[in-house]
Amino acid sequence: MLIASFCCRPVSGQQTRQANNILYYLHGEAAAITNNFSPEDISPDEWKKLRPEYYHQFIEMMGFSMDKIRTPPTVTLTGTVQEDGYKIEKFYYASSPGLYVPGNLYIPDGIQSPRPAVLYLCGHAHGQKAHYQAHARRLAELGFVVLIFDTLQFGEVWGHHWGPYNQGWFHWYSRGYNPAAVELWNAIRGLDYLSTRKEVDMDNIGVTGISGGGSQSWYMAAADPRIKAAAPVCGAGTLDSQVGERRIDGHCDCMMPNNGFQIGFQEIGALIAPRALLIAQSDQDELYGMASTRDFYQKLSDFYTQFEAGDNVSLVATPGGHSYHETSRKAIFSFFLHHLMGKNIPPQQLEDIESNPSKLLPEERLKVYGESPPDGDLTPVIQDHFIEMPSPPTITDEEDLKKLRRKVKDYLLTRTFGAFPKEPTALDGKKIYQTADLAPFGNSTFSFTSEKGWRLKLNVFYRKPPEEKHPLVIILRSPGEERWDSEGFAQKVAKGQNVAYLEVRGTGEVGWAPELNWHVRRAAAWTGRTIASMQVYDAFRALTFARTLPGVDPEKISIAARDGMTAIALYAAFLDEQCEEVILQNPPGTHDQPSPKSGRDFPLEMLNVLRITDLYQLPALISPTRVVFEGEVPEAFNWSREILEKTGRPPFTMPG
Template identity: 40%
Template sequence: MHITDYLIRIAEEITDQPLPSFSDLAEFQIWRKQRQTEFHKMIGIETYLHTPRTDLNVTRTGTLQREEFRIEKLYYESLPGLYVAGNLYIPNELDQPAPALLYLCGHSPTQKVSYQEHARRFAQLGFVVLILDTIQFGEVEGIHHGTYRHGHFNWISQGYTPAGAEVWNAIRGLDLLEELPEVDNDCLGVTGNSGGGSMSWWTACADDRIKVVAPSCGTGTIASHIREQTINGHCDCVHPNNPYGRSLIEWGALIAPRPLLIVSPDRDLLFSIDSVRLVYDRLKVLYQNLGFEDAISMMEFRGPHGYSPESRKSVSQWFLRHLKNQEAELEQIADFDGITEAEDDLLVFGGNPPANDRSTSVQDWFIPVAEAGKFAGISSSDELKLAKQKLISDLKAECFATFPEEPVSPSVVVRQQSLDNRNHWHHKISYQTETDIQLNGNVKGRLDTEHFPSPATIYFRSATEYRRQESISALEGLDEKWLKIQLDLRGIGSTSWSPELNWYVRRSLALTGRTVASIRIWDALQGIRAVRSLPHVDEEQIALAGKGEMAVVAMYAALLDGNIDTVILQDAPASLHMPGDGDGLDPATEVMNGLRYADLLDIATLLWPTRVVFLGDRPSFYQKAEDVHRRLGSPGGVWRVKTLAEWRTP
C-alpha cells in the first residue's frame, strides 16, 4: 500500500469513528471532562492550568475615544515575558456589565488592524471586545510556521504546537476580561476567522468560561485535510498535537452543549465544504441527543476563504441571541460602517516591542521536556528496571498510543531460496505489519546454519541504501555464526515514496498521531516477531542494527521489545531535538511527545542489559549511557568499534 493510500485510510478511519452515545447530559459531562483533560495535555497547557497563574501585568499604552466606544491599546504577559498585544473596545455609557467577546485574528500581517472592523461592529452592538495579535504576526514576533516552513519537525517530538501557546494567550485574555468591571463574566464568547477560527474552536474546547462560539473558516476533518491535502496550506497552529489519534469532530464535541455557530464559505481553498458539513451534521446529532438542538447552527455561503456580509451579520445575530437574549432578523443587523482607524493609531508598541519578549523562543520552553541524561545516576539493576518500566509505560501511552491494539500476525512468507558460491544460503521473505502493509526482507546464513537455530542480526536498511548487497555488507565482519537479516521498513525499497512527498507525509502522519519513525518502529517490532518465527533463528539471540535515522528505530524497538541481545548503532543522531530541512528532506527521526519523557541518550541508557555497539566514529554525546552500562556491568555493556570484525560476540 502506497503511503498516500495509507494516510487516507487511517485519516478516514479516525474521522469515521462515531461519537459515544450518552444516556443523559450528566453522563456526557463526565466524558467531556475526561476528554478535556486529555485535550489540555495534547496542546501542552496542563502544567499552566494546574499551577498558580502569574500576574498579567496589564499595561495600557494609549486610549482612543470615539463616539460609541473607546479603544484601549494594551498588552499583557500570559506568562512572564510572553507578551500579548491587543486592543480593547469598550462601549460608552454602560449602565451594567456587558457581555464580552474575544476576537482571535487570522494570519494577516497586521492582525488586529486588519480585523478592526469586526471589533468595532461588536462594540457598536454593545459588546466589550478584546482583539488579540498572535505570535509571528502583528506586533509580536515569533514562529508559527515550524514544520510548515522552517523544518522544525522536532516540535513534534517536543509535543509543541503553536495552538497551545495561542490558546493559553487567549485563556489569559479571558482572565483579563474577567477583571474588568464593564464585563459580565457569565457572558463570554469567542470568534475569529481562518487561524482565528481554529483558535476559537480550541479555546472553547479548553475553557468552559466561553459560553458561545462562532468559528469562521476554521472547520474541517482529518480525512479531508489529508485526502484533499488541504493540510498543505495550513500553519502549524491550525491543529493541536494529536498523540492519541483523536478526530477533530471528537474535539469539537467538547464545546457541546454550548451554543455553536459554524461559519464557512463553500469555495474555501483550505477547508472542504463537505468536511465542514460533516462536522456540523455529526455534532448536530450530539446536540439533539443532549436536548440542545437549537444551540447549534451552520451558516454556509458562496465564496472563497473569508467572510461575507451575510456571514458577519450571522455571527452578530448569534451573539446577540445567546449572550444578550436579543432576537434580530439579519436585515435588521448592520454590517461594517466603513470607518477604520489608522494602523499607527492602533499599534500598542509603536514598533518597539519589549526587549525581553520571549515570544521569539516560546517553542523552546513552552512545553517542559525531559532533561537529557536524567537516568545517568542509576546505580543498580533494580533501579534501572523500575525506570525502564515507567518509561515504556509512558511511551506506549503518550508517544505510541496509535500502535495497533491487536497486532496482525506477521505471516512470514519465503518468496525465494537460493545459494551463492561462497557457501551461503539466501531467503527472500515478506511479512505483514498492518492490514494491507506487506514488507520485504532478506536472510543470509552460512550453509551449516540453515537447519538449526542461530543468532540473528536484523539490519534496518535506510533510504540511501538501494541495493540488497550494500545493505548486507553493512554487517560485514560480523561473526559468521550470526544470520544476517535485512528488513525494509516503510518508506524503504518497494514501499518508498518520492522525496517531494516527505513534507506532506511527515505533517500528515503527525495529524493522525503518528510519525515516520513511529510507523517504522512498529514495522521493526513486527519484523522482530517475524524473525523469531523462522525455524533457523535462535529467538533469544537477536541483534538489531541501524544507521542514522534507522539507529533511532533500532533503539526504540529494542527498548519496547525488551528481549534484544545487542543493538548496533552507526551514526546515531545526538538528539530528537534538532530542527531539519524546510522541505522535510532531513532524516525523519521525530517521535511524537518523545522529548517530554526521554531523549535518545536516555533511551540508550535504559537499553541495559541489552549490549550496545557503536560502529564507526565515537559519539561523545552517549557517554553518560556508556557510564551507566559500565557501572551495571555484565550482561550489558557498550563497545566502540571501527568494524564489526573488532567486536567479539560471546
C-alpha cells in the same frame, strides 16, 4: 537447499502493489479517527463519564495544564483611542513570564453595569488586530466589550507560527510543541484579564475568528468553560477530508494539535456541547471541504439534540473561498446578541462591518508598542520556552533504572506510539523465493504483514545450516542508500553470521518519492504518528517475525543500523525487550534537531518523545541488551555510559 518447515505459498506482485501506499494508508487512518468517535451515538450520561478523559487528552496535547493556579496577568497600558461610541485601550499583558501579548480592548461608552464580552481571535493576516478591526468595532457598536490581540505571526512582533510548515522544524513534534498551544494560552490569559474588568460580565463571554482564529475559536471554547457562545469561521473539517484531499498542505501548523491521542474535530466539538455554537463555512474553501463540514455539523447537531439543546448549534454556509461573507458576519452578530444579551434580532436587520478602509483606523493608531517591544520579549523564540524539556533523569542504582524504564515505556506507548494497532495484525508469514546462491547455505526472502496495508520483506542470507538454530543479525536498510551499502555494513558487523535485510516504511520497496516527505511528515503527525514511529513498529514486528523463521535462534537476534536508522533500531529493541545486541554506526544523539525546509532528510521526530526521554538515554534503557558502536561514540551517549557503569551493567562496546 529447501527449507520444508516453512510455508512456500507465493505472494503476487499485484497484492503487494495494492498495499504499501503511504497516501492511501494515512487517509485510511484519518478516516478511522474521524469515524471512531460518533457523538450522535453517545448519550448525555455516557458523555458525562467520557468527557473528563477527552478533555484531559485535548489539554495535554496542547502542552499545558488548566489545573495550575493562575492570577490575572500583569497589564501595561500604552494608550487610548476615543472613537464615536467606544474607546480603544492599547495595552500588553504577560501571558507567561516573558511572553507579551499586544492587544486592543474595545469598550462601549456609557457602561453602567457589566456587559457581555467577545474575544476576537485573529486569523493569520498581516496587521492582525488592525486587519480585523472592523469586526471588533462592529461588535463594540452593538454593545459588547471586545478583546482583540496579535497572534505569534504577522503582528507587532513576529514569532514563528510556521515550524514544520516552512522552516523544517519537525523536531517541534518531538518536543510536543504546537503554536496553537501558545495562541490558546494567550486567549485563556486574556480572559483572565477580562475577569478583572468591571465593564465585563463574565457569565456572558463569546469567542469568534476566522481561519487560524476559527480553529482557535474551537480550541478556546473546548478548553475554557467560561466561553458561553462560540462562532468559528472557516476553521474546521473532518480529518479524513483534510488528509485524504491533502487540504492540510495549505494549513499552518496550528490548525491541528499534535495528535498523540488520535482525536478528531468531533471530539473538540463535543467538548463545547451543549453551549451555543455557530459554525460558519464557505462552500468553496480550499482548506475545508464543505461536504465534510456538513457531515461534521450534522453529527454535532444530533449530539446537541440529545442534550435537548438542538437550537444551540447551527451552520451558516456561504458562497466563495476561504473568507467571510456578509451573511456569515451578520449571522454571528445576531448569534451573539441572542446568546449573550438575550436580544432576538434577525441577521437581515443588522448592519454589516465597515468595509471602507478610509473610515478605519490606520495600523499605526492601533499599535501597542512604541519603538520596540518590552525588554526580554520571548515571542520570537517562544517555541524554545513554552514547553519545558525535562532534565536528564538522576539514576543512582538499579531500582532507579528499572523505574525509569517502566515510566518511559508507559509514556511512549500512550503518547508517542499510541497509534500502534491495539491488536497486532496476524504476521501471515510467507516465503517468496529461495536460492542456493549468494550465501553458503542459500538465501530466502520472506514476507510478513507489519500492519494492515503494509507487507514487508525480510531477506535472509544463511551462512549457517538452516536446519540448526543460529544467531541472526537484522540489518535495517537506510532510505536512499546506494546498492551494496547495507551488505558492506553487514560484512563489518556480522561476519560469519546469518544476516537478514529489512526495508521498513519509507525505504526501498515500501518507500515513496522524496518530494512527498514534507506532506507525509505533517499528515502523519495529524493522525498521531510519525514516519519514525511507523518504522519502529515495522522493525519491532520484524523482530517478532524473525523468531518464527527456520535456522534462527529466537534468543539470539540482534539489530544493526546506520545513521538515522539507528534511532529505529534502539526503540525497536526497547519495545521488544528480547534483542541480544544493537549495533549502531554514526547514531544521532538527540531528536531535538531541525531538518531542511524541504523535509527531505531522515525523519527523526516522534510525537512528544522529548517530554520523557531522548536518544542518548536508550542504551541504558534497553540494558541488558548490549549496545555496540561501529566507529566513534557520540559524546551525548556518555550519559548512558555513566548509568551503565553506576548500575553495574555491561557497558556498550566497540567492535573487535
